[in-house]
Each structure stands twice: as C-alpha cells, then as structure tokens.
Amino acid sequence: MKLVAFLVCFMLAFAAVGATIQPREPGWSGSLLVVPMDGSHWTGVKAVAQEMGRRGHKVMVVIPEVSVLLGPGKYYTTRTFPVPYGKQQLDELQARNAEVMESKQLPLLEKISTRISNMRKFVDLQRATAESLLLNQELVDFLKKQNFDAVLTSPAVPTGAILAYNLSLPAVYMLRGLPCGLDSTATACPSPPSYIPRFFTNNSDRMSFRQRVLNVLVSTVEPLLCRLIYWSMEGVASRFLQRDVSVAEILRSGALWLLRYDFSLEFPKPLMPNMVLIGGINCAIKNPLTKRDVSLTEILSTGAVWLMWYDFNLEFPKPLMPNMQLIGGINCGIRNPLKKEVEEFVEGSGEHGIVVFSLGSLVSSMPKEKAAVFFKAFSMIPQRVLWRYTGEIPDNVPENVKLMKWLPQNDLLGHPKAKAFITHGGTHGIYEGICHGVPMVMIPLFGDQADNVHRMATRGVGVVLSIHDITAETLHDALNSVINDGSYEQRMEKLSAIHNDRPMQPLDLAVYWTEFVMRHKGADHLRPAAHDLNWFQYHSLDVIGFLLFIVLIVTLVTFKCCALCWRRCCRKLQKRKKD
C-alpha cells in the first residue's frame, strides 16, 4: 500500500511539474450567451451555465427583471431587461396552477375554457417577455457586440433561438421535448407513429390497433397544433426578423440538441447525430459543484491532473473504468448533508423510513380540503413524511409529518431512509427518483407529467393517482404497495442500476458538447441533408411518381403493341378464313 502511495505521489509530483511546462492553452476559453426559460427548465440550464463559468468560459445570462426562479450565480454574469409585468402577476399565475387540484369536477366545457384561459395567460406572459428582450434594441446591440461563440437556451419558448438566429450564432438547445413533435420536425428525426407514442395520448411503445389509430390521428394534427401553440411567438419573431418566419425554420438552425432523455424513462426511438442525451442531469447538479470547489480548485487550475471522486462511501459500488474511475453513478451516491434538524427528523423514522412529498415548483399551495386528504393518509402510515408545503399551516398536522417551505429533494431521495416519493411527475423529480432508486406514488397535474408517470407506471416502479379522485384510502393503499410490496422496489433498483450505469455524467456531457459547438463554431458535420429537402422530396414522392409514370408508359406501350399485334393477327386470321 505504501509503495502504491509512493508511486502515486511520485507520478503526480511529476505531473504537477509537467503542468507548469504545459499550461492550459489560453486561446480555447470562449464566451457563451445563455437565454433561459423560467421555471423548472432553469435547473438544467443553470447547472451548465455554472459549470461552463467554473471552467473558465465567459458566461452571460440574460434574464427578465422579474421572474420566479431565474437569478444570479457564482460563475456567470447576468444582464437583466425590464418587462411590462410585476412579481404579483407571476404569483397570480402560479396560484392559478393550483386550480387543477380543486376537488369539484368542473363541467367539461368549463374545464376546457379554464385551461385555455390559463394557457393564454401563460402564452401572453411568454410573449411579453420575448418582446421585452428582442425588441429592446439597445440590449440586442449590446449582445451583438459581445461576440459570443454560442447561445445556450431552452427552445420550448424560442426567444433564445430567435436571438441566436438573428445574431448568426450556433445555438445549443436544452429540452425534454417540444409539444406537437416540433423537435422531430426541427431535427428531421424520423418518428413513426406506429411505435412512438405521441404526447398526451397515454400510449406506450406497444399499442393496440385502437391506440395506433389515435396515435396516427394525433400525429396528423400535430403540425396544425404547432402553428396554434407558436402563433404568437411567430408573430414576435417575424416582427423582430422583419420577414415571415416559422418557429420550425428557426429551430432547424440549431447546432445541437441536449435532450433530457434517458431510455430508463423514455421508450426507444430513433435519434439524430446532433442529439446528446443528458436525462438525469439534475441528479448530479449540486454536489459536484460544491465538492469541486472545496479543495481541488488549486490543483485543477494547474490544468494537468484531474482527481476522481474516491473518498466517498459508495452505497452502490460500480464497475471501475480507466478514464471514468468511480464516476459512473457516483454522483447519485453523494448527497449534500441535510440540515441538523431535518437529519434528526429523518433519522428518527427508524426502520420505517421516510416519504418525500413535493408537487414541484410551479404549484404554490394546495386547497385546504385536498390537503386534509393527504394529512389523513399520512396519519395512517408508520413512515415519516417530509412535505414541500407553502400554504397556510393547519392545526392538526400529524406528528409524523414535517412541512417545509423548501425541500432538499435530491438529498432526501438519496438518503438511505427514503422509502417512497410522492411526486407530480415532472422530469426532474422523476429522474431524481430513478437515480436514487426510490419507488413513486405519482399525481400528475399538467404538461408532460401525465406522460412521464405513464412511462413509470408501465415499468412497474410506481402507482398513479388522480388528484381529482384521490382519497385518504387510495393514497394509503398506494403508499403501502410501493413501500411494502417489494416488487416495486426490486424493479426500481434494476431501473436505477441501468440509469446510473453511464460512461459519462450528463452534466459533463452537456458541458462538453456546449464547448464543442463553441470551439468548432457549430456542428455542421452533424446536420442531416434532410433539412435541404422539402417533404415531397424527403419521402421520395417525386421519385416514386416518376417511376410509376415510367411503369405506366411502359405498360401502355406494351399493351398498345400487344393490341396492335393481336389485331393484325386477327385480321390475318379473318383474311385467311375469308380466303
């Protein structure tokens, strides 16, 4: 052992000396413009922005003066711009999101109209934000002068994409997917409706004939839906770029797509070369950043040696890879320590363990009568519950429940005592659950959540409940199943093992490819030629038409010839007969 230590010391001392001779090449650090989207999308984008800054790039994040989550960070600068709305309006919008939890089932028409009105408010807000940025001539001119190498943005609201298009900068998109299959269209990625379920259909990749009919119908309507959804953004884009332009056209110009995809959650489907899969990026976000800063920064700055995470007590030992040594899935094993008070509460749960409960960042509070259902169910289980709860605190909170305004969700799920996770099914939460192998009770509220939870239910690692029909009994039964049944845990362990078994951490992958785009000024060599074809050519319809035409001509000519021959023969025969 001593020999080994000595050898290592010797070699690294040598490496450190080497580092002064061969410093990090000064020319390669670049500058990145980040145009984020508010809400949970910010989590992943911020992580990459931070990490890029930490690695020596100049990173500038452009954010509205008022927002829910957007804000400054240690490793990037921010540039704010004024918007025509206030914090209060944002809060109101968030409060509206809680309406989906109302017990009373509204009549269908009213429900739809409420949804549409909420959606419109959301779209109006996005449009106002986009206009405030893009039509702020002074800001755009300033950004133009910065000579950025690339733009990192969420294309779900395509403000950043439009800006990148206008500044002729290569764009790196970070997303889970776009509504109405716009991501497939804009990447020219084949997406046969025969086995790729469409959003919101609740189909899996194995469909009955009836499900496939629905899937094909939805896929037919998708282009129309896209136009409706991006109608107002296309207006902003057209005004900004001073010509008619579609969002699809703008997104097509993106250099790279960082997709929050992982096939432990998604059904297998075709990919394109410019897609990089970074599903699960949130799982590793906080820890590496804190850890890296503590003691290794100085060594890192010499730029010649990188030390791997080796001093952590791995809960799930992983295969060792030469250049990945102890990295695969290890971030999952690391947790930030919990606050003393929380740690005590968690540890106090004994053998029964804890249940982590959060409905995400977009829902501010829960209606009282709904909350009562949860309290009742929780009073019936032996586990302790940690609940992200922002509303008014009622009197009769059961003893085993701890309400917290903010939940260290990833750290709690990574705690060995975590037995179940009650979640709304947002992608970030789902991935944290998979990463730490905690079975789930899922209560989807809106957006892609219904799809996410359906995928998880298909894999048998969680139970789905409806927020409308939920009762203390159904919730209790669901919790009881996922915690005590054993089969949920077993399947989740398998899924977790597959998900965590990756040659490279998603955050590193995201940063690597963002840097790649900056270094090579785009990624043209990954762009399929399909973009230069119209749909007629793409499906070879012109060629097929041409070939059919040839076949037709040949058939006709052959037929005519035969007919001619036949007639002649007949005539001859008739002549002979006559003769």
Place this chain on the structure above:
Amino acid sequence: MKLVAFLVCFMLAFAAVGATIQPREPGWSGSLLVVPMDGSHWTGVKAVAQEMGRRGHKVMVVIPEVSVLLGPGKYYTTRTFPVPYGKQQLDELQARNAEVMESKQLPLLEKISTRISNMRKFVDLQRATAESLLLNQELVDFLKKQNFDAVLTSPAVPTGAILAYNLSLPAVYMLRGLPCGLDSTATACPSPPSYIPRFFTNNSDRMSFRQRVLNVLVSTVEPLLCRLIYWSMEGVASRFLQRDVSVAEILRSGALWLLRYDFSLEFPKPLMPNMVLIGGINCAIKNPLTKRDVSLTEILSTGAVWLMWYDFNLEFPKPLMPNMQLIGGINCGIRNPLKKEVEEFVEGSGEHGIVVFSLGSLVSSMPKEKAAVFFKAFSMIPQRVLWRYTGEIPDNVPENVKLMKWLPQNDLLGHPKAKAFITHGGTHGIYEGICHGVPMVMIPLFGDQADNVHRMATRGVGVVLSIHDITAETLHDALNSVINDGSYEQRMEKLSAIHNDRPMQPLDLAVYWTEFVMRHKGADHLRPAAHDLNWFQYHSLDVIGFLLFIVLIVTLVTFKCCALCWRRCCRKLQKRKKD
C-alpha cells in the same frame, strides 16, 4: 507547486488507503465469448478483447486453426477449431484480390464473371468456417458450459450472431455497416433513400433527382440482394438451429451495435438508441495498451484512482475536461517510437517529409507493370516514400523509396513529417489518416472502399485515382496537389480536429458498452418496439387503410344523403311545377 504536489500526495495516499477499505467489487467481472471474423475486422475486435481481458474479465476468442490475421493475445485465451482448408487456399484467395489491379481492362462480362467467381470463393470459405464452428457439436457444448455473459462478434459474417442466438446470449456487434442495408433492417433504424446514400452508388447526402432515382431503385432491390448475399449463411443457420431462419431475424436479436462510424467520415443520418459510435477506434489501439502496462498496472489494481495521460507532449492541445482530462484526441498525438532504421529514414526526408503508402492487408502483391507506374511517380517527388510492399523487389527502386513488408502505419501517419497518405480507402486506414490529419491520395480496390474515398473526396481532403487508369503523371499530380496545394491540408486539419474532439475514446466506449451488456444481461431498454411490428404495421398502412375506409364510408353516406335530398327536392319542385 510544492504545495500542489503535497496536496496531491496527501489526497492520493488517502485514496490508496480508501482502496483497501473499498475494494473493486469482486462480483462484477464477467466472461465474454468473442467470435471474430478474419481480415481487417479483427483489428477492432481484438482491441476490445484485449482491453476487456486487461480489465479483469475472462475473455475467450474462438478462431479457426487456419487464418490470415486471427491469433492469440496477452489478455485472452483462444480456442481453435479445425477447418477443411489450408493456409495455401487462403493465400490463393488473397492473391486473387490483387487481380483488381491488373492493367488490362477486361470486357465487362468477363470482369463481372471474375468478380462473381472471386466472391463465390470468398463466400464458400466463410460458409466452410461457419459450418466448422457451428456443426462442431463438441465445441458448441463446451462453449455452452462456460456460461458467458455476452458474445462479441462481427455480424458481417454472422457466425457469432447465430451462435449467440442459439446460446441465448446477448450479442454485441462490431461493424462498419452491412451490405444491402441489413444493419438498418435489423436495428429498425429509419433510412430514407432521399438523403441517405446507398452503398456502391457513389451518391453523397445531397443528390440530384437522377441520383435519387438510382438511390431509390437500389434501396428497393436491397432486400433481394440481402437474400442472395446471405443465402448460404442462412442455410448453415437453418441447419444449425433446425428451423428456417433469416439472417435479419438473427441480427435483430443483437443487444448492442458498436458501429465504426464517425460523422467526420459518414453523412449524418438517424441512429437508434442501441448504436454506439466507435469510428476511429484503431487510431488509439496500440498505444494505450503499451503505456498502461508499463507502470500503472499496480496502482490500477488497487482500483481507486486512475491517472490520466499527462506527461505527453501534445501536438494539438485540447480543452481540459474534469473526467476526461487530457484524454480527448491525445491518443492521436501518441505514437509508438519507430524502429531506429525507419526513424532515420523518416527524419532524413528533411523539410519535404514523407509519403505513407499501403493498400491494406488483403492485397498481397502488385503486378509488376503497375508497380513500375508508382516507382516512376515516386522518383519525381522530393518526399521520401514508405511503401508496404510484399512482392518481388525490382532492381531500380528509386532512392527515396523504402519498401517494407509491414508498415507501422498509425505511427508513421502520426509522425510530424507525414505529408500524404496513399491508401486503398479501408475504414481503418481512412480513420488513421483523419485522426492524424494527413491528406490522402486514394485508390479504391473493392468492398466499401469506393464509398469511403468518395466521402473523403466530397470533403475535399483527398484525391481519388482509379487503379486501372493510373499513370505516373496522374499520381504525381495528385500527390503534388494534396501536399503543396495547402487547401487539402487545411480542410484535413479541420476534419481531424472535429474527429479527435470526443468526450470519450472509442475503445473505452466499446469496452464500456460491452461491459454494460454483460452486467445487465442485454440492453432491452434500448430495443425499439418497432421489432414487434410487421412492415405493414410499422408504416401504419393498416391504420391508414382503416381511416381511408372510414372517410370513404362517410363520403358515400353523405353523398347518398345529399342525392336523396336532392331527388326529393327535385320531385317536389317538379310536382309544384306540374301543379
């Protein structure tokens, strides 16, 4: 600096101690069966077999008693089986490959018949080898008893795939592509003929209408071609498995496809989740293995720390990545030192540099009159030439030419003096050229070589010559262009930078995913549901038919109703008129 060294020492000593507490999990090392294919395919497969063995897996390679390149290695065991042919027959077959270089242009029919006869001899040999393995009951029983975790094989000759299928083992395929698009079929990977050029058509991804017609026609004929090509192997498989079976069906069962793809060479196209791109794997093969063995083995065996390549003089400094530190492209900069005699010859070339010339391992010698053309051209250039030449050595070899029976191709191309590379355009050579950024003069002989060189020519990094029409003048002009024009070098540098800019080395990627398949007993979560659909369902033709039927019915009913109404109205009108 001292502080840094001290810190590093301290931390690593700690890590080394940590390693004794947390040793490499003993259970994870597995056993791998390798069924290789003879020829250049062996290069990549051997590298993975070696590396897997070096990392502690039990690796067994099954090879025929007689072969061109297959043989034992340091880190794996071999198991040979008898075959009904001798070394002489193999040599004859190789000699036949040289026939493509004959100067005299044969009449088309004779040319085709020669090709077919050569092809048949090759196919017969492959069939004989496959039969010798699969119908060797004793060997198959022995292999069955070994309880392998996975099979690594080249599916171009599907012996290993058939064996894996029979033993119900997950198969890892390593290939560049299969003739007649069988790889697309067997992975259910979409491959629209509108922008994905078919093999042997010489089309690029941007095609004229005429080219697209050809492309569509070839893609239509592909399934038929496949049946023809794999006819005899399907016979062997059916006999072995005792039921009728197609090669496509067997290949479909593959868990993972390691593709020698890199988009610096290939045109962008859709991929499937179970495809891993390892193009350029040969570039890094020899060096890491030698280097790793020298001094780090002992430290590695403690399993807690991995030290990155830090003491090499990088020719192309690369961005530093936390968990890839100094790995990206660095293998490309490392070369094994040349033998003294070769090094002297190379160094003696002065400012003019050297030209590396090899036509691959399958062509044994060159016809005399053809060789004369090359000698004449070489006598006209100031560069020195290193030529892999196995025939009879003529008298008048120019002074600047060195003939060698075996060429350390990768080491020579990595030498700073390498100015040009004359190659037949095999994938391995092409990738070594790209990796080291050496412009090429390409003389395709057979197989996928014409396609490879066409891709390179499209990118403007090399000149294509035909072996039939080649003259000393055309060769001289070509060499002159790629060496002195500057634009070839420039474009090649860009291409090389893109190719070498990878977050993970292809060999590590190949090993990682092979291990993944072994650990998780396959990769079912990456398998698209498309495999469970027939082509009718896959293209949703049943759904479209059903929907059209509905539309037809609705139209008919509407029409009938309208007609009925119309008639009634008419009648009334007529009645009124009558009245």
